[in-house]
Amino acid sequence: GAGVSQSPSNKVTEKGKDVELRCDPISGHTALYWYRQSLGQGLEFLIYFQGNSAPDKSGLPSDRFSAERTGGSVSTLTIQRTQQEDSAVYLCASSKRTGVPLGGKLFFGEGSRLTVL
Amino acid sequence: DQQVKQNSPSLSVQEGRISILNCDYTNSMFDYFLWYKKYPAEGPTFLISISSIKDKNEDGRFTVFLNKSAKHLSLHIVPSQPGDSAVYFCAASDGNQGGKLIFGQGTELSVKP
Numbered sequence: 001g002a003g004v005s006q007s008p009s010n011k012v013t014e015k016g017k018d019v020e021l022r023c024d025p026i027s028g029h030t031a032l033y034w035y036r037q038s039l040g041q042g043l044e045f046l047i048y049f050q051g052n053s054a055p056d057k058s059g060l061p062s063d064r065f066s067a068e069r070t071g072g073s074v075s076t077l078t079i080q081r082t083q084q085e086d087s088a089v090y091l092c093a094s095s096k097r098t099g100v101p102l103g104g105k106l107f108f109g110e111g112s113r114l115t116v117l
Numbered sequence: 118d119q120q121v122k123q124n125s126p127s128l129s130v131q132e133g134r135i136s137i138l139n140c141d142y143t144n145s146m147f148d149y150f151l152w153y154k155k156y157p158a159e160g161p162t163f164l165i166s167i168s169s170i171k172d173k174n175e176d177g178r179f180t181v182f183l184n185k186s187a188k189h190l191s192l193h194i195v196p197s198q199p200g201d202s203a204v205y206f207c208a209a210s211d212g213n214q215g216g217k218l219i220f221g222q223g224t225e226l227s228v229k230p
Contacts, residue, residue, distance in 0.1 A: 004160070008219070034184055036218070042123075042222035043206060056217055072195070106218060108160030 002108035006092050010116045013082055021077045021112045024092030028057075032075050033095070033106060034067055037095050038088040046090075049075065082116045120144045121209050130228055136194040138224050140207030143188065147209040151218065152181060152192050155204045164205070165192070173181035197228045 005024040013019050034046040037117050045059035049069040060066070064082075068077040079086055090113075093106040130136045138152075148169040151172055153161035167174040167181045167190070174181050180193045184229045207221040 033218070043208075043220035045217060045219060049219045070155070093160070105155075105163045105166065106161075108153075110158070110160050 004092055004094055004107050006090075006112050008112055009110065010113045010115075012117065014117050015057060016086060018078065018080045018083055019114060021079075021090050021094030021114070022091075023075045023094075023109060025073065025075070025078055025092070026092035026096075027073075029094035029096050029107070029117055031095040032069055033093045034075070034077050034089040035091045035093065037111075040083075040089075043091065046052045046077070050051070050070070079114075082114075084116045087114055118143075118148075119222075121207055123207055123224050125224050126222070127225045127227070130197050130226070132199055132228055132230050133196045136192075136197045136201065136226055136228065138192040138194075138205050138207075138226065140190050140192075140221055141188060142190075142209050144209070144211060146211040147167075147189070147219075148212050149210040150181070150183060150190050150201040151208045151210075152179075153206045153208060153220075155206065155223070161169050161206055196225075197226075197229050199230050202226055202228050 007022045031049045032049040035043045037043050047067045048056040064080045067077045089111040091108050091111045092106040095106050120143050144147050151166040152164040154164045157159040165179050165181050167183050170191050172183050178194055183190045204223045204225045206223045208218040
């Protein structure tokens, strides 16, 4: 597709259940990011995949959160044993390059809204 | 530790006037700064950026100013239009930490006709 695609767009789950959120980046983009936006909050960095390098996981809030990027393309963010404070919009973004200037323009998907009851 | 701060959660201006959105940062290693715009139920979209070697970058109605000594940047929109009403996020990057962008909390701009 032309843009970053995320699924599902909305997910309602019960506390304690596991959820998987999927991101299809723009074809050819080497960098992929996950952010989340809780109600009334800014964009919180979660994890960053850069080409074949080890991902930067410094933003993951707990060990219940994990992410994979298979074949340098599709990424899955997994939240185990969800808690109510995990409710947020989870945004995926991709970027064409990782060279100078680093942190180049990101293209965001529309997000996956997660509600934990 | 909020490295990028947008202290005004909201701003309201009249159509045709100037909108000034402010952003402060604490990490002196940041060398690239961006502004993103977000409409409800959509992902943020890139608006304008500036490298730390510059102090101004202009694109049409949008201008970003960078004051490195004050660790402050601002986005000016002139003239403001009702379609500019959105949440604006400031973001910063440290080239030594890869491409990770750190975002501020956002400022909701409302442009009234």
